[in-house]
Amino acid sequence: xxxxxxxxxxxxxxxxxxxxxxxxxxxxxxxxxxxxxxxxxxxxxxxxxxxxxxxxxxxxxxxxxxxxxxxxxxxxxxxxxxxxxxxxxxxxxxxxxxxxxxxxxxxxxxxxxxxxxxxxxxxxxxxxxxxxxxxxxxxxxxxxxxxxxxxxxxxxxxxxxxxxxxxxxxxxxxxxxxxxxxxxxxxxxxxxxxxxxxxxxxxxxxxxxxxxxxxxxxxxxxxxxxxxxxxxxxxxxxxxxxxxxxxxxxxxxxxxxxxxxxxxxxxxxxxxxxxxxxxxxxxxxxxxxxxxxxxxxxxxxxxxxxxxxxxxxxxx
Amino acid sequence: xxxxxxxxxxxxxxxxxxxxxxxxxxxxxxxxxxxxxxxxxxxxxxxxxxxxxxxxxxxxxxxxxxxxxxxxxxxxxxxxxxxxxxxxxxxxxxxxxxxxxxxxxxxxxxxxxxxxxxxxxxxxxxxxxxxxxxxxxxxxxxxxxxxxxxxxxxxxxxxxxxxxxxxxxxxxxxxxxxxxxxxxxxxxxxxxxxxxxxxxxxxxxxxxxxxxxxxxxxxxxxxxxxxxxxxxxxxxxxxxxxxxxxxxxxxxxxxxxxxxxxxxxxxxxxxxxxxxxxx
Numbered sequence: 001x002x003x004x005x006x007x008x009x010x011x012x013x014x015x016x017x018x019x020x021x022x023x024x025x026x027x028x029x030x031x032x033x034x035x036x037x038x039x040x041x042x043x044x045x046x047x048x049x050x051x052x053x054x055x056x057x058x059x060x061x062x063x064x065x066x067x068x069x070x071x072x073x074x075x076x077x078x079x080x081x082x083x084x085x086x087x088x089x090x091x092x093x094x095x096x097x098x099x100x101x102x103x104x105x106x107x108x109x110x111x112x113x114x115x116x117x118x119x120x121x122x123x124x125x126x127x128x129x130x131x132x133x134x135x136x137x138x139x140x141x142x143x144x145x146x147x148x149x150x151x152x153x154x155x156x157x158x159x160x161x162x163x164x165x166x167x168x169x170x171x172x173x174x175x176x177x178x179x180x181x182x183x184x185x186x187x188x189x190x191x192x193x194x195x196x197x198x199x200x201x202x203x204x205x206x207x208x209x210x211x212x213x214x215x216x217x218x219x220x221x222x223x224x225x226x227x228x229x230x231x232x233x234x235x236x237x238x239x240x241x242x243x244x245x246x247x248x249x250x251x252x253x254x255x256x257x258x259x260x261x262x263x264x265x266x267x268x269x270x271x272x273x274x275x276x277x278x279x280x281x282x283x284x285x286x287x288x289x290x291x292x293x294x295x296x297x298x299x300x301x302x303x304x305x306x307x308x309x310x311x312x313x314x315x316x
Numbered sequence: 317x318x319x320x321x322x323x324x325x326x327x328x329x330x331x332x333x334x335x336x337x338x339x340x341x342x343x344x345x346x347x348x349x350x351x352x353x354x355x356x357x358x359x360x361x362x363x364x365x366x367x368x369x370x371x372x373x374x375x376x377x378x379x380x381x382x383x384x385x386x387x388x389x390x391x392x393x394x395x396x397x398x399x400x401x402x403x404x405x406x407x408x409x410x411x412x413x414x415x416x417x418x419x420x421x422x423x424x425x426x427x428x429x430x431x432x433x434x435x436x437x438x439x440x441x442x443x444x445x446x447x448x449x450x451x452x453x454x455x456x457x458x459x460x461x462x463x464x465x466x467x468x469x470x471x472x473x474x475x476x477x478x479x480x481x482x483x484x485x486x487x488x489x490x491x492x493x494x495x496x497x498x499x500x501x502x503x504x505x506x507x508x509x510x511x512x513x514x515x516x517x518x519x520x521x522x523x524x525x526x527x528x529x530x531x532x533x534x535x536x537x538x539x540x541x542x543x544x545x546x547x548x549x550x551x552x553x554x555x556x557x558x559x560x561x562x563x564x565x566x567x568x569x570x571x572x573x574x575x576x577x578x579x580x581x582x583x584x585x586x587x588x589x590x591x592x593x594x595x
Contacts, residue, residue: 015331015353015382015539015566015568016353016380016382016415016429016460016539016566016568017526017537017538017539017540017566017568017569018428018463018465018536018537018538019538019569020529020536020538020540020569039421039422039424040422041422048470049437050387050389050432050433050435050437050438050441051389051421053433053468054388054389054418054421054430055421055422057430058420058421058422058424058426058430061426061428061430062424062426077469078469079468079469079470080466080467080468080469081466081467081468081469081504083465083466083503083504083505083534084503084504084505085532085533085534086533086534088466088469090533091465091466091503091534092466094465094466094534094536095428095430095465095466098428099426099427099428102427102428103427135424135425136420136424136425136426136427137423137424137425138359138425139355139358139359139383139393139396139425140355140356140358140359140360140383141355141427142355142356142358142359142360143359179362180360180362180363180364181359181360181361181362181363181364182361182362183361183362184362211362248362248363250366251337251363251366251367253363
């Protein structure tokens with residue numbers, strides 16, 4: 001089983017800086033605009049309270065840059081000041097650009113291969129639509145991109161084949177993010193396994209590390225991701241079923257492709273089934289092989305999985 | 317003069333950035349202290365904490381937040397404060413800082429440091445919330461002056477007066493970002509010296525410096541590139557007024573190698589150390 005480490009690359013540190021970005025290029029004619037997200041609570045037109053000022057400012061920020069500003073020049077000049085070289089509206093627009101840029105940068109960090117696959121303009125469109133649909137509600141940006149795969153699957157306005165591939169790829173990339181942030185306990189060692197009594201092997205259950213995600217895809221997205229990381233400029237692949245386990249061992253994130261029988265056994269174990277039942281699944285899925293050959297293969301997989309730290313506990 | 321809170325002068329530190337984790341742990345560079353972005357280590361139980369724990373075992377840590385949203389009219393996020401306090405305790409952070417701004421409203425977080433209207437209403441609001449936060453932390457909060465690109469019409473005071481009054485009324489500390497003073501001074505057309513003259517320096521426990529980007533019509537607090545000579549000069553003036561406080565350099569985009577970032581941070585020592593006597 002070949003596994004690949006994921007180099008964690010944060011392109012933009014999530015910090016207190018202001019993204020230094022100019023206004024986006026005008027949208028080509030016919031390109032769909034981004035739907036506006038709105039804040040239900042409205043500011044009174046002449047209300048100068050702190051609450052109303054904040055509601056007005058936030059609504060203006062969150063208006064997509066493809067739309068006219070929520071704050072026009074008159075409203076901006078009423079509530080904000082001009083500077084030595086800029087109007088009130090021009091000054092406000094720095095914040096509107098910053099809002100969208102910061103969140104796009106966050107999604108670029110989470111989904112670099114997806115950005116590569118779609119190309120920067122299309123990926124940015126996708127991000128802007130996502131930001132409008134799922135504005136951040138939490139203090140941390142660590143999980144801001146969590147809904148991207150579902151969003152793509154349900155709503156991405158692309159041909160179906162690209163949408164299915166993109167949904168798969170975003171699932172893989174989000175699994176990497178989840179595994180980065182998931183807790184992990186010390187791995188189960190071979191010494192720990194030696195404590196399983198001889199008559200307990202059929203019923204032993206293994207607890208997988210919480211930093212593990214087992215994924216099935218309709219496209220070979222792990223191959224695509226590996227090629228992207230190797231700067232090979234991969235083309236979007238044809239559909240083909242694949243499965244990948246993503247897990248963290250210490251600080252290192254690993255991806256490992258699995259065959260169908262492997263997926264059957266590993267998903268059974270991760271799902272809490274006893275080892276004996278998982279083995280029976282393997283025998284059923286490899287009925288063309290002899291019992292001894294199946295046992296040999298499963299033992300080999302199992303040894304590797306334990307060695308890689310996929311399990312943290314054995315219970316019997 | 318040293319700060320009234322008895323917080324130590326940690327020397328010249330650097331903002332800890334994830335691209336430098338491996339270098340810091342492998343080479344153990346002689347950095348006085350690290351500042352970490354609180355929210356990057358909250359709502360996570362994995363890899364970021366793996367590195368932070370190892371680095372906190374070897375270096376003094378200060379927590380610097382961007383989502384406290386001290387000026388928001390939404391209720392204070394008690395869960396956030398609990399997690400912040402737990403992170404402070406876990407890292408044995410010397411103090412906790414955030415910004416004099418608001419970041420969201422109506423349950424939305426913009427993740428930007430948005431300007432407050434400098435009014436009596438906002439002042440009362442912020443002071444009450446700083447006190448509440450300090451009650452949870454059991455320690456003084458350090459508030460940083462933000463860089464701003466626009467101001468609210470109808471303000472009854474300027475930013476430096478607002479900052480000083482919040483600090484005095486809430487009895488909190490100040491993280492004085494001299495780059496932000498410079499950026500805002502250019503964007504709003506005031507003299508940085510006027511700002512510094514109003515700062516209660518006995519409350520300043522830390523300075524920030526950073527690079528910025530000049531667009532001609534305005535300056536962006538981009539944290540890209542080396543610190544400008546203007547900002548170093550401003551740090552020198554502010555440092556002398558404070559009697560000495562911890563200095564930290566932020567570099568957050570187009571982040572260079574650790575050595576390059578650290579070398580720029582160490583320029584602070586030339587600014588804050590008194591010149592050698594003639595031989």
